[in-house]
Amino acid sequence: MKVVLTCGHPYSGFSQLHRAMLGAGLKPAKTSRREMFSPEEIQKKICDGIGADSSFNCEPAQLKPGKVWQGLSADLFIANLDQEIWGWADLNTIFLLNFWRDFDPQTRFVLVYSSPTYALAQLLREQETSPALVESFCLSWLRVNSELLRFYNRNLDRCVLFNIEALSLPLEAIRLLSVSRDRLGVSLSAPADWCIEQPMNDAAFRLFAYSLLQEHPSVQVLYKELESVADIIYDFPEPQKEILIAKTFVQYQHLAERHGEARELSTQLNVQVLELQSQLGQIQQELAFEKQKPDQSSQLKDLKKENELLLLQMHQVQEELESYFLQCQRLSSEQVKVAKERQTQIQQLTQARDQQAKLAAERQSQIQQLVQARDGQAEERQTQIQQLTQARDEQAKLAAERQSQIQQLVRARDEKAKLVTEQQALIQKQTRTQNEYEILNGENARLKNQSNVLEAKLRDAQASVSSKQSELTKENELLLLQLHQVQKELEHYFLKYQEVTQSKSYVTFLQDLAQPTEPILVDFCRPVDGDNWYDAEANGSWAGPEKISTIRIPSLSPGQYQLKLDVVDAKNPKILDEISLSYNGQAIFLQRQGNTHNLFFALFKKKVRYPVQLQAIFTVNATQASKPGVLAFQFAKLISSQIRGRGDNRFLAIQVCKLHIASLRTQEIVGIDLRKDIQGQNWYHVEPDGRWAGPGKFSTLSLPKVKSSRYKIEIEVVDAMAPQILKGTKFSLNGIPLNFVDPSPLSLLRRLIGKRKKYPVILTAHVDVSQSQCNAGLNLEFEFPSVISPASRGSDDNRHLALRLRTVKLIPLP
Incomplete structure (x- = not known):
């Protein structure tokens, strides 16, 4: 036994395909044995009982009927056990695809779809066009066909997907039977005159539908996806607008010709009807005159003859109307709508003719009745009038009673609905309270587990500390012995050193080997030893026209140095912020110094106030x-003054006045430049001024290896998606929380006037790095309160971002 279920969009034509399959051997479903329900009635009761939205205002969800509905379905299948291949077609099947699939392994599904233009054209034939109607159609078409596509892709062994328009072609219609046999195991045989019924294809409605769907490209995208996976597709392109206009014009010409013929024929029929009505009026006048003169039998005979002649004329009119009806039936399928309208006129004229004939017969009967029983008829009519009056009064009384009962039932229904709503609200409130209680219980259990774990870790740490104290005591004694030994060796070498220093040649050797320790000063107001610099000016030298400029300086001996660069001007503040500096290929982190944070300047100026000093320690x-x-400067871009209407056509970056390099006697400073390759998680690609954290709320950054000591960590924040993100970010080093502070917070006046914080911002924190942390490696961890997408603010950037960092430094503290 095979059960074939056919479904699709309401205007996809799936019912026509089901009727064709019935003609090819598919048996219609019998009703259930007990309740005598058809499959369509069972599905409707299931959907109404569970609350399915048959108008598709939301996504069609797959229903899960209970045992009662499963029993009804089983009874339906038992009633059809004697049929080898049977099935039904119903729109509500879309809500029960999963149910019927799991109910019986022999169920097979024929899923039908059509192009959106085809379906909308069928809808426009039945309803008046409005924007709301088109929008509702597009949503329902998308939702139904998306559900069909989802079910088809997950159940390829039990489904076929057909385009109803392709089945209008004879070869494709025959191929439907072979596909059903191969894919579904359903053997159908088509008779010689077998075909699939198609609705009238009106080019005017297709043109109208084609124009309306131009504003809804999403339906075309889904249609192409359906065509790419369907078993039988309509392998013809959608007619273009010009072709539809041409077909519509041809149909309009044909309709105009038919309409003209119909109007002429209607005019003739109206004239004949008027003539008949005039003749009937004359007959009525003669009948009234006959009442006054009942003895004139000869005139009565004449009236009967005229009445018979009138009937003959009516028969002629009837023959003409039948001839016109046969002409309307011979119209092509494209003029069916006009034929229906003319058929309506014919029916109206036929009704008018029948009414006239009936009136003539009544007049004839009245003549006979008036001749036979003229006096008794008035009494009978009076009696009938009285009876009708009494019946009307009784009906009015009964209607008033029914109306009162209806009002009582409506009030009772409203009160019951109100009680049901209140009960539902109480149930929802109780459910929320129960959920909150369960969440709090879970949280309490989790906190207890964390407390137990922390207590166990504390006991382990105390035991470890006691064992390490004994080990450290032993190590200290060993180090003390080693210290005494080293002291003896130093005394030995010191004596030898005194002997050697007496030699004049050794002193000369040390003088030749020593490196200059004097500070290096480069004056850019004079020609400099370097590349990519314009001629010196009174204030300094401009970098350009290329993006990389170099300065050659004396070789520096190993150690730490402080660099100060005095910049007197820049073509754009962004160029100044994005300078990259390196010494013999090693990156140097620059920080801006100067008076750019002056309150008056911050309130009333937007540009950078020069001169500006950039400092770095390397x-x-x-x-x-x-x-x-070799010092190398790399600039993000250069700007020509000619763009701003000035005569200077040079491409410039910054103008430098002085460069000062001095030696420092401090420990090594290490750091990470996020504009270069990094090691970490949850970071986007590099940008000219740093790197964004995202898309998740947790990021990590691996720091360089350092010695165990106390350090100051500096994080340079270039930008943040919101001030609350910077304020609410939690920092930790290898799981240990860090408290970062902003060394330059907003002043009271800036907070009062609502000024935002200016970036970049330097966050600092002090931390003690132990030897175990050094051995394990340092990981800086960031936990953000939220991430924000620029797309939510009208941008095309769909990333989810938190903070953008430029550098992270570890500075040893004394």
């Missing part, structure tokens, strides 16, 4: 010290 190792010293 380290030179032995490898770099063996090479000639």
